[in-house]
Amino acid sequence: MWLVAVSVPLLPAIVLASRRYHVQLSSLCLRALGWVLRLLRRGGVCVGSTHSFVFSNCTHGKVDSVLETFDLYAETHPSLSIGPVIGEALDAVVKRVRPSRVLELGTHCGYSSVRLLRLLPPVGRLITVEMDPLTAELGEEVILVSGFKHHQFQVLTSSSAEAVPALRSHLEPDGSEGFNLVLMDHDPLLYLADLQALEREELLCRSGCSVLFIDRKRRAGGLRGILDHVRARSDSSCSVRTELPSLLEVFYQKERAEGEAEGI
Numbered sequence: 001m002w003l004v005a006v007s008v009p010l011l012p013a014i015v016l017a018s019r020r021y022h023v024q025l026s027s028l029c030l031r032a033l034g035w036v037l038r039l040l041r042r043g044g045v046c047v048g049s050t051h052s053f054v055f056s057n058c059t060h061g062k063v064d065s066v067l068e069t070f071d072l073y074a075e076t077h078p079s080l081s082i083g084p085v086i087g088e089a090l091d092a093v094v095k096r097v098r099p100s101r102v103l104e105l106g107t108h109c110g111y112s113s114v115r116l117l118r119l120l121p122p123v124g125r126l127i128t129v130e131m132d133p134l135t136a137e138l139g140e141e142v143i144l145v146s147g148f149k150h151h152q153f154q155v156l157t158s159s160s161a162e163a164v165p166a167l168r169s170h171l172e173p174d175g176s177e178g179f180n181l182v183l184m185d186h187d188p189l190l191y192l193a194d195l196q197a198l199e200r201e202e203l204l205c206r207s208g209c210s211v212l213f214i215d216r217k218r219r220a221g222g223l224r225g226i227l228d229h230v231r232a233r234s235d236s237s238c239s240v241r242t243e244l245p246s247l248l249e250v251f252y253q254k255e256r257a258e259g260e261a262e263g264i
């Protein structure tokens, strides 16, 4: 009631302003609408509906069923999960590297986390970082529904920039070794800064670490910054190992494996 009482005397001024500034006002409204839609897609609708579809349609405890249900969802809905095509390229790298300590930046609903976890050895561990608290919670639930336990993985609710400097404490007791596989699928604009932070913190295992970058938009030069960084390094401790349209693998190694050193 009070709103009506306040608005009525202001009505002529509102009409006048909307006539005079209608171009600016409509552009402001369009921007606000775009912002709300983006917010809904990223933080709520997309994550929430992916989670509830997977949760209610998969067979709990069956990893393959969880992944198939994600793929089924993505056939008819927009999805941020890497999906089966990039997923198979990822599987091939994981099978070759056989990592035991894996870091993922960008958990989302847990699709790639589940894909990674199913290929780790029994002692393997995944740390996955997600900055949106609701998304992190839903992603963690999907990982648990797939049958994985908390001793196998940890979801850190944090931005990558804040998480990286604190990661060593999460790697204990063998934190000195660092990760042997890192998957970046969070924000391509942050890939280079986060890679440099991982190098600075010496979190890439000296005896070998594959760092994977997902470029789902396949933009020309999308990962150019990473490629330039790798090529500009004066030491020969890192090199590009796989370069696919949506996936780039950079391999780091500071110490040669025992067999190699002895020429075996």
Ligand SMILES: C[S@@+](CC[C@H](N)C(=O)[O-])C[C@H]1O[C@@H](n2cnc3c(N)ncnc32)[C@H](O)[C@@H]1O
Pocket (backbone or CB within 6 Å): 080, 081, 082, 083, 105, 106, 107, 108, 109, 110, 111, 112, 113, 129, 130, 131, 132, 135, 158, 159, 160, 161, 185, 186, 187, 190
């Ligand atoms: C493309 S999705 C990841 C999809 C996931 N890898 C999969 O296949 O299921 C990107 C996720 O990264 C998160 N994200 C974006 N920027 C981030 C940052 N700086 N730190 C941590 N998470 C971030 C987003 O909230 C989003 O959930």
